[in-house]
Amino acid sequence: xxxxxxxxxxxxxxxxxxxxxxxxxxxxxxxxxxxxxxxxxxxxxxxxxxxxxxxxxxxxxxxxxxxxxxxxxxxxxxxxxxxxxxxxxxxxxxxxxxxxxxxxxxxxxxxxxxxxxxxxxxxxxxxxxxxxxxxxxxxxxxxxxxxxxxxxxxxxxxxxxxxxxxxxxxxxxxxxxxxxxxxxxxxxxxxxxxxxxxxxxxxxxxxxxxxxxxxxxxxxxxxxxxxxxxxxxxxxxxxxxxxxxxxxxxxxxxxxxxxxxxxxxxxxxxxxxxxxxxxxxxxxxxxxxxxxxxxxxxxxxxxxxxxxxxxxxxxxxxxxxxxxxxxxxxxxxxxxxxxxxxxxxxxxxxxxxxxxxxxxxxxxxxxxxxxxxxxxxxxxxxxxxxxxxxxxxxxxxxxxxxxxxxxxxxxxxxxxxxxxxxxxxxxxxxxxxxxxxxxxxxxxxxxxxxxxxxxxxxxxxxxxxxx
Ligand code: PA5
Numbered sequence: 001x002x003x004x005x006x007x008x009x010x011x012x013x014x015x016x017x018x019x020x021x022x023x024x025x026x027x028x029x030x031x032x033x034x035x036x037x038x039x040x041x042x043x044x045x046x047x048x049x050x051x052x053x054x055x056x057x058x059x060x061x062x063x064x065x066x067x068x069x070x071x072x073x074x075x076x077x078x079x080x081x082x083x084x085x086x087x088x089x090x091x092x093x094x095x096x097x098x099x100x101x102x103x104x105x106x107x108x109x110x111x112x113x114x115x116x117x118x119x120x121x122x123x124x125x126x127x128x129x130x131x132x133x134x135x136x137x138x139x140x141x142x143x144x145x146x147x148x149x150x151x152x153x154x155x156x157x158x159x160x161x162x163x164x165x166x167x168x169x170x171x172x173x174x175x176x177x178x179x180x181x182x183x184x185x186x187x188x189x190x191x192x193x194x195x196x197x198x199x200x201x202x203x204x205x206x207x208x209x210x211x212x213x214x215x216x217x218x219x220x221x222x223x224x225x226x227x228x229x230x231x232x233x234x235x236x237x238x239x240x241x242x243x244x245x246x247x248x249x250x251x252x253x254x255x256x257x258x259x260x261x262x263x264x265x266x267x268x269x270x271x272x273x274x275x276x277x278x279x280x281x282x283x284x285x286x287x288x289x290x291x292x293x294x295x296x297x298x299x300x301x302x303x304x305x306x307x308x309x310x311x312x313x314x315x316x317x318x319x320x321x322x323x324x325x326x327x328x329x330x331x332x333x334x335x336x337x338x339x340x341x342x343x344x345x346x347x348x349x350x351x352x353x354x355x356x357x358x359x360x361x362x363x364x365x366x367x368x369x370x371x372x373x374x375x376x377x378x379x380x381x382x383x384x385x386x387x388x389x390x391x392x393x394x395x396x397x398x399x400x401x402x403x404x405x406x407x408x409x410x411x412x413x414x415x416x417x418x419x420x421x422x423x424x425x426x427x428x429x430x431x432x433x434x435x436x437x438x439x440x441x442x443x444x445x446x447x448x449x450x451x452x453x454x455x456x457x458x459x460x461x462x463x464x465x466x467x
Contacts, residue, residue, distance in 0.1 A: 002237075003343075003397035005406040007251040011381065012258050012336070012390045021268075021333055021388045023261050028247070031261060031421075035253050036245050038420030042413075043243045052205040053412065054242075056213035057235035057405075063228055066200070066215060069178070070222035074114060077176075079135040080223045082119045083157045084145030084216075086432070087208020087293075088180075089121035090286040091408075092145075092220030095212070097282040098404045099226045101347075114225025115141070123153045128160060137161075137168035141223070143178050145216055147202045149186020152439045158188075180215045207427055209290045210415075212408050227401045234405025242413040252413035255392075259336060259414075260421040262390055263310045268336045271310045272328065275340035276317040276377040279399060284314035284340070287411055294415040294426035301423050308422050318376040325380060329387045337384055337391035339377055340407075343398040345370040 014022030046054040073080070082092055096117050101107065105116040118135060120127045142161055146154040165173045179199040181188040192199040200215035211217065213235050218228045244250040247257075262268035271291060273284040296309030315324050317339070328335060351372075353365040364372070384391050396403040419426025441451035 003400055003403050005238075005251070005397075005403055005410065006395045007255060008393040008395060009254060009258060010392075011385045012262065012392050017385055017390050018388045021266055022390055023258055023266070027261050027265060028257065031257055032247055034421060035247075035257050035417060038417050039243050039245060039250075039253060041420065042416060046243075050205070052203045053210050053213075053416075054239060056203075056206070057232050057239050057409065059213070059232070060229075062200070062215065063218065063232065066219050066222045066228065069198070069200075070114075070219070073141055073178075073223055074225070077115055077141040078109070078139040080115045080117055080141045080143055080220060081131055081135055081161070082117065082121075082143045082145060082220055083154055083161070084119075084143075084180075085121050085151060085153045086289060087211055088145040088147060088151075088154065088216055089119050090209075090282070090289055091212035091217030092117070093119050093121075094282040094286040094408070095217055095221040095226055095231065095404065096224050098279050098399055099221070099401055100224050102278060104224065112225070115223045117220060117224050119220075120157065121153075123156055128157055132161065132164065137165045137173075137176060141176055141178060143180065143220060143223075144188060145180040146186070146188055147182055147208055147211070147216075149181045149188035149190075151436065152443065155187065178219070180219060207429070209286075209293055210412055210427070212286075212412075213405075230401035231405040234400075234402035234407075235409035236405075237402070238406045238409040238413065242410070252410045253417050255338075255410070256414040256417035256421060258392065259310065260418055262336045266390070268334055268390065269310050270313060270335040271338070272313045272315055272324075272335055273338045273340065274315040274317050274320065274380075275342065276373055277340070277342040277345070277399065278316065280340055280342060281314065281316045283404070283407065284316070286408070288312040288314045290411060290415050291418075293429045293432065294419055295422055295424060296431070297422075297424040298431070299424070301425060306422075306424070308424055317380060318373060321376060321380055325383070328389065329383050333388070335389065337389065339381060339391065339393040341374070341377060341393055341395045343396045343403075345373070346399065 010016055012023050014024045016022060042051060045051045082089055096104065104112065118131045120131045144154065144158045165176060169176060174195050174197050177197050179188050179192045179197055180202060181199060183201040183204060191197065200219060202211055202214050202216055206214055213232060221231065222228050238252065241250055242252045247254055259271055273287050275281060275284050291310065291312035298305055298307055300306045349369040351364050351367050351369065356362055356365060381391060394407065396407065415426050437448065438451055438455060441448035441455060
């Protein structure tokens, strides 16, 4: 048996954290038929070819193309700069952080088996300027990722790097570009066609935050030297479980159901994900987007206004024990917690034996930092449980391409099931679109004059300013 992921739900249950805050087995039994119906619906849609997300773990032809491209790129470039935002940038960052050594970009070249990865996922001019300073065009591949092919932040950053790129590389500049976008629609696809720029497809029907198993996540991952076949194998392991109607064998559905019940039956509307490994913090950030954009909706599927959605937060153990945990243990009873245990740390640090005449630090002698961090995780679990705060744990045997593939696929399916439980569409993001449209208007794009007029009207109100 390979390395696995397990979901420990013990501390979500009422006999552990109390009836007022915990979920009872009766709650689960009563709600399970609804989850089963959702699973049946998803399976039927998958069978009808309507859920390409479930086909991604088998996409070996795409993997071959990515690996071929990455192999050549590794011989030619030192850096890859990903220009994308939201779901188009967070997946690559999460995979790289989880699966390559810490401080990857700072390692000497001979200690890296892949490119340095920079993801300036904001229109902050100081950020892009800094990236351009450390990544000269001659040694850099620019990977532009946008599903719609028109997101303002991404297109602006792409255009901004074009000038220095063209100046430095003359007519060779297109060989330093690779696009990941919709197979047929959008500006980026059009540019790829007209300039003959190498491109990869985001399959139609796979949205940004669900695109980690497409080239969006896999190409940056392959470029930094991650075994992407193993990532997909992990996703496949979870896909095999995700339609299972036996709740004991379906972590994705159980995770969704417990979060949903805790929110709707026990008023836990904040869902904190807290890995005990710095490498996994970007996975928690990725989850935050997945949960927020998939479940935060004004309308339900019947088009009734419901203003639905739990608020996801990402925290890092043990760092946030000294920042957030006071609130978590003693503040309002409005949260659930998901610990992520990474299994054995891939590097260990011995504390040694020093100053043994100081009694209050003697307990650290001859221990390791890994042991301390696991103790901190278990101690926080204990403190939360004793304070009647429902919490669960995702336990990885180890952090590997397979277990990270399992984890991210499981959470994607959880978001789909949770969407069904809340009766909202987890695959759209009309609120994000509204902001995008307002940006076009403010930037003077033609066709958006009405929106600009609305914004101007709002601006013309008497401002209330405190100085
Ligand atoms: O999950 C989503 O759909 C969003 O977060 C998008 O990924 C984000 O808005 C970027 O969109 P695009 O890939 O079209 O540039």
